[in-house]
Amino acid sequence: MHHFKTLAASTAIVLCASGALAQDSITVAIQLEPPNLDPTGGAAQAIDSVLYANVFEGLTRFDADGAIIRGLAQSWDISDDGLVYTFNLAAGVTFHDGTTMDAEDVKFSLDRARAEDSTNAQKGLFAGITDVTVIDPLTVQVTLDQPNGSFLFNMAWGDAVIVAPESIENIASNPIGTGPFTFTDWVQGDRLELTRNPDYWGPAPALESATFRFISDPTAAFAAVMAEDVDAFVGFPAPENLPQFEADPRFQVLVGNTEGETILSTNNKMPPFDDIRVRKALAHAIDRQAIIDGAMFGYGTPIGTHFAPHNPDYVDLLANSQHDPDLARSLLAEAGFADGFTTTLKLPPPSYARRGGEIIASQLRAVGIETEITNLEWAQWIEEVFTNKDFGLSIVSHTEPMDIGIYANPDYYFQYDNPEFQALMETLNATTDPAMRSNLLAQAQAIISEDYVNGYLFELAVATVAKAGLQGLWVNQPTAAVDLTGVSWSN
């Protein structure tokens, strides 16, 4: 913090000396370009990175720390049986095309997302909704088939934003939302521009305009920041360059956490991984800190289960899988693999996987497990690993928030089938009492940790490199977003 103050002070001097005027525009770079601009019709995180909270808003939303706060719904009542949510909408909200946002739009958005032919990538968020009723223009009632403790959380996702029937046709190229910024231009392949919405219903943002740039190559990303072509790079792709930015008074480096549990995904149905002793051996063969240091240049938090360490309900279960190659070897011998075995390690493109894969391969080799590494593109990974389950091991970061529920799906690609865990998740979904939920979540974390379903590696960190005078950027990424509503330049 002290370091940051020094930076801020020195920048202030520089700014005064050059007589710079207060800036009210920003150029933000992110790595991937959104494929289209419809947050309700695709899984690409880049869509949310650009549009979440800036252009589109939902009933509820994530704040910078991941808490669920009010969005278009200013308040809500939950019936005693937990089945009926009555949302009171903010008054005077208009879409960017001038049409009014009211309960009909909420009904339209939710019904569209859960429809038969819906192409919503997170259709599961809406699965429990049985009915959406308009009470009056500012009141809408949502009925669920069973109590759902995460319903308000689900409604905060970018996939659950409120859209209008008047503008849905061209949403993919001309997104019309209710947010503080309107979409103005998209030069595909290069940049996307947003302008302050003068009619915004909430507090006006400090920025007049914002430009998003899309720079995927890590070297180009470094050059763009160093040449000051961009004011901030959210999700900076080259952790090895961060110390250089930290030492440069022109920049500030923000390192925060994400919802990305990075795991050594293990095919639980494929021999020999159907033997818990083998999976346990994997867990003890892995030296997490070496992976974090080697692949992520020290950025990342070790995890012992599939849960985000910054979540208040997180339980530290690292002790279940301490680095212990001798124990790993004896477990393998016990399982009948005294001479080891050979398996596949299929790696998607991100550097955590490609770099981490090499390190894990050598750690596994040390206990006798040989891996055949295959590098895959994402589309191939989804087909081979995720859909066809044709893999032994893989490394992937599961970036969806609060996704421990995937372990209750026996068809999920790592194929963990445990009725006890599945029952626990059903209980959790139907529980709304926070203390009880906390307890259930702790049990769930323990079960998958002690079953060694996957090798739990680390929580992915996110780095933002920004010019020193910029303030209000999210440090953490509770959801993929570059929320510009609170961003400003210090004078």
Added chain:
Amino acid sequence: MIRYALGRLTSLVISLIVASIVIFAVIEVIPGDPAAFMLGINARPDTIAALRAEMGLDQPLITRYLDWITGMLRGDFGQSWTYKTPVAELIADRIWVSLPLAIFALTLSTLVAFPAGIYAASRRGGAGDVTIMGATQLGVAIPNFWFAMILVLIFAINLRWFSAGGFPGWDNPLQAIKSLTLPAIALALPQAAILARVMRSSLLDMLGEDFIRTARAKGLSARQALWRHAVRNALIPVLTIIGLQFSFLLAGGIIIEQVFFLPGLGRLIFQSISARDLIVVESVVMLLVFTVIMVNFIVDLAYAAVDPRLRTKS
């Protein structure tokens, strides 16, 4: 001449049909389901099926091929799956980056290569020749993406004369040209090196020809003979190389466009392949193939127009 042209035309049409089949087949067999990729790992199977139907992926391969081909004949390249905008628009936007970049790079490489090649040939074996040929060796050996990074390091990060990448659009032509300058230099360097070597060796071949000796015998100085007779004739192989290089520059800027994050055709292909936006990949590749085949066709006709022997032979 008409028969010759018709023959060329038939072979052009056959080439295009074969190319379209090959492109379609090769791209369709790339593993990875476009719909599953777009919807990510939380998507439900019924959602993926709904999107496949929306994208027309549930149709048989042959129907999709015919739809694609007949659409293109009508000038309709289809709709990008990921961008959800017409492919023709995407291509039209990108070509205004890639085409000027290719022309810029070609101009630079020609401006450097011609004088260098001519000078080296006229000073054969001298210090100038050795220096230039050494430099061209280096130019051929340096990978252009590495050279691009060095340019960025020097001119964008240290000197701050240029921005590190991106393209501001043609609304401001000066800025647009400025933003294409470093990429054009990076692309031009290896091309210039190759061109200079071809120019030199072609010139040296010419200088050994009888008509040069005749020109010298008529009393022209070595320099006059070189400029009046040798250079013009030496240009023929050089122009052939330039033609080949232009196709390469237009399609081959992928890495340079990536380094300078330029929204060109190469980057469009690159992004579309990783997003499995197959319709875009197919259409852009087909367009490039069409361009190359058309250029060859025109060159064939031009040869025939210049050289009557070609006409009678066919």
